[in-house]
Amino acid sequence: MDSETTQVPAAVRTFSIRLSSTPRGARLARRAAVTQLHVWGLPFEPAQHIVAELASNAVRHGYVPGRDFRLTLRLTEGGVLRVEVTDTYTERLPRPQGRVAPEAESGRGLLLVEALATRWGTEVGPAPGKTVWAEIGAV
Template identity: 45%
Template structure:
């Protein structure tokens, strides 16, 4: 059984954060709080935890690979309902490094300590990708389908 997210609830949230480990931690807390406010923790539990993992990985990538000193990154969460896809949660993290686009690794070293984040994101979400943003920046996005279109 799928419970619909109330249409009268706020459906979009954007926050700009420092491009630091503390900024990434705050990003995770903000996402957790906002998704809980929207009711995902009780109505779409698996999607709630998948979304939190995706936010954590994208925020970590933003501060590790997308960092430019003195510039932050942005978290944008949106829930939309369309006839085509049903209800979808879209997670976007924008960073100031448009020249460093993410790509799925083709080979993983067995004992590597990093390099699996995008593989995890790819496994958890229904779709993901990148889009260019204003000069020299990018947005990495991931979508989770919360309900099927009827």
């Protein structure tokens, strides 16, 4: 995980949508990402899994009553897809947990993101928000 602030590559295409911090909002984030990638003529694997995990985490761990989360997709000239999920709960920054017990019911989401993404990280701000992002190499 890259926890330092990173320079966001210049996007040639951008899609952004605000969604309710509910399980339905997380499902809609995945659907919206798949639809947008289809419109752009790009494959939606593995981006749909990354979006599903990050949106689910925003709903589960980043929920603040009355506040939504934002999904942003950025495609760079070099073909890098950056997935960003922004919520308003900065007290809890995500970190992969390393090993997860086989019987555990949760804790694998960021391990999946780490396995599917070229790189990922978090950025705090502007207040009151944080963004968890993942980049997928040239798509």
